[in-house]
Amino acid sequence: MQFFIKKILPFILMGSLIMPVFADDKNSKLSNIKTEIQSLQQSIAHDKDSYKTAENDLQTTEVKMNRLFISIADLDKQMAQLQNNIARLNQQITTLQNTLLQEEASLGKEMRNTYEFGQDSAVKLILNTESPDDLQRMMQYFRLLNENKLVSMKKVKDNLDQLLQLQQHLQERKTQLQNIRQQEQDLVRDLKQQQLQRQKLIAAIDDTMAAKADRLNALQQNRRSLEGLVQQLKSQPPMTTLPPYSFARLRGRLPWPLPGTIVEHFGASIDESNLQWSGVLINTPQNTPVHAIYPGRVIFADWLKGFGLLVIIDHGQDYMSLYGRNDALMVKTGDNVSFGQVVARAGSTGGFDKSSLYFEIRHQGDPVDPEQWCRGTVQ
Numbered sequence: 001m002q003f004f005i006k007k008i009l010p011f012i013l014m015g016s017l018i019m020p021v022f023a024d025d026k027n028s029k030l031s032n033i034k035t036e037i038q039s040l041q042q043s044i045a046h047d048k049d050s051y052k053t054a055e056n057d058l059q060t061t062e063v064k065m066n067r068l069f070i071s072i073a074d075l076d077k078q079m080a081q082l083q084n085n086i087a088r089l090n091q092q093i094t095t096l097q098n099t100l101l102q103e104e105a106s107l108g109k110e111m112r113n114t115y116e117f118g119q120d121s122a123v124k125l126i127l128n129t130e131s132p133d134d135l136q137r138m139m140q141y142f143r144l145l146n147e148n149k150l151v152s153m154k155k156v157k158d159n160l161d162q163l164l165q166l167q168q169h170l171q172e173r174k175t176q177l178q179n180i181r182q183q184e185q186d187l188v189r190d191l192k193q194q195q196l197q198r199q200k201l202i203a204a205i206d207d208t209m210a211a212k213a214d215r216l217n218a219l220q221q222n223r224r225s226l227e228g229l230v231q232q233l234k235s236q237p238p239m240t241t242l243p244p245y246s247f248a249r250l251r252g253r254l255p256w257p258l259p260g261t262i263v264e265h266f267g268a269s270i271d272e273s274n275l276q277w278s279g280v281l282i283n284t285p286q287n288t289p290v291h292a293i294y295p296g297r298v299i300f301a302d303w304l305k306g307f308g309l310l311v312i313i314d315h316g317q318d319y320m321s322l323y324g325r326n327d328a329l330m331v332k333t334g335d336n337v338s339f340g341q342v343v344a345r346a347g348s349t350g351g352f353d354k355s356s357l358y359f360e361i362r363h364q365g366d367p368v369d370p371e372q373w374c375r376g377t378v379q
Contacts, residue, residue, distance in 0.1 A: 051202060055351065058198040059303050062327075062349040065191045066309055068184050069328035069345065075181045079174060086170050089163060096160045195349075202351050222306025223275065226322075233299050233312060233320070234365050243295045243339075247319045254293045256374045257323060257359055258346060260284030266369040278367035279322065279360030286355040290323050290344040293361075293374070298335045298343070307358060308350025311343050318365075324358035325350050 264270075264281035292313055299320070300312035307324035311331065314320050327347025337343055346357045361370050 054198050054202045055305065058195065058202065058349075058351055059305070061191050061194045061198060062309060063303050065188060065195065065349075066303075066326075066328050068188050068191070070330070072181060072184050072188070073328075073330070075177055075184070079177050079181070082170060082174050082177065086167065086174070089167050089170065093160065093163050093167065096163065199348075199351055199353050203353065223278075225305055226278075226307060229300065229304065229312075230320075230362065230365050233314070236299060236314070243316070247294055247315050247317055250294070251373050252375060254374045255291070255340070256282075257290050257293055257321075258282065258284055258288050258357060260288070260346075260357065262371070263356070266367070266371060279358055280370050282357045282359060284346050284355060284357055286327060286345075286347050288346040288355075288357075289342045290326060290346055290357060291340045292337045292343050293321055294319075295339050296320075296337055298331045298333055298337060301329050301331055301333045301335075303349070306350060308347070308352070309344065313337060313343070318363055320362050322358075322360040322362070324360075325352055325356055327355075 260282040261284075262280050263283050264277050266277055266280055268277050269275070270277060290311075294313075294315045296313040296315040298311060299314045300310060302310065304310045304324070307322075309324075309326040309329050311323045311326065311329060312320055313323075323344055325346070325348060326344035327349060328345040329343070330345065331337060331341075331343045346355055348355050359370055361368050361373050
């Protein structure tokens with residue numbers, strides 16, 4: 001028995017040494033896993049923070065771009081009006097210059113006649129006048145005629161000088177507007193670069209996040225934001241002045257807001273998720289004019305997460321239309337819009353990399369299929 005104990009004792013001692021080693025190894029692995037999980041959680045949290053920051057920066061950039069687009073459009077209107085004024089002014093200057101030339105020619109003729117009359121005055125006045133009084137009256141007539149012509153010419157010249165000064169002022173103003181427009185165009189170019197960089201950053205972060213789950217969560221948040229906004233807008237007072245024809249009666253005959261190709265249809269799955277498109281996505285070139293499909297009042301014109309620069313129009317009778325992802329908004333909240341009025345310029349705001357228009361029609365706050373309401377294909 002003692003012999004057996006002596007034989008097995010070394011193995012027992014060895015086992016007692018090995019067990020703590022195994023335990024330490026397991027604890028080490030668990031510690032490493034926990035560290036890795038913590039690191040991953042921190043990385044995901046950092047990515048989400050970066051994503052949110054990039055989105056906020058993108059919103060700021062795109063809102064600035066919208067303001068610049070509106071300012072440039074206003075400058076273009078001012079320059080067009082200025083050019084019309086310059087053209088009318090040039091016509092007036094040409095007319096006055098021609099008038100001045102005619103007056104100078106007439107005066108020159110009169111002066112030549114007076115001179116010729118004066119050369120042979122001793123003979124001609126004796127032969128052609130009956131009395132000294134007649135001669136005096138004739139000389140007085142020539143003098144007054146020339147004086148009146150000189151006064152008339154001075155007035156024409158003064159008016160011409162004023163018009164030339166005004167012409168110079170308008171040209172200087174035109175140059176000033178052109179310089180301002182160029183500066184704003186340069187700012188737009190810089191903001192475009194910032195927009196592109198932030199779009200790429202958002203796309204890169206989106207790829208590194210838990211892709212489908214986080215993308216779905218973002219889509220759900222965007223959807224909730226829009227639904228919340230629609231419900232809020234529904235509570236506003238209804239339109240008091242309605243168009244003479246009913247929105248509902250135009251089902252299947254409404255125009256599309258712009259030309260393009262529908263690439264996402266109403267009710268289709270979004271990114272293989274359980275979410276569905278509440279409207280249609282129309283691919284169209286950047287800066288394409290977006291037209292109101294029906295008269296109404298603008299009840300929202302601002303940037304909304306997931307939809308970029310968004311316009312919502314209340315058409316009365318519980319109908320509204322929505323136009324998203326625009327590069328520029330041509331209307332503001334509270335504006336009344338007419339049928340076919342340009343309300344925006346298509347683009348890619350909201351974090352998208354391709355120019356398109358997101359378009360919805362809603363009745364009592366619920367989305368309906370635009371392809372059932374707008375006629376034919378997008379034209």
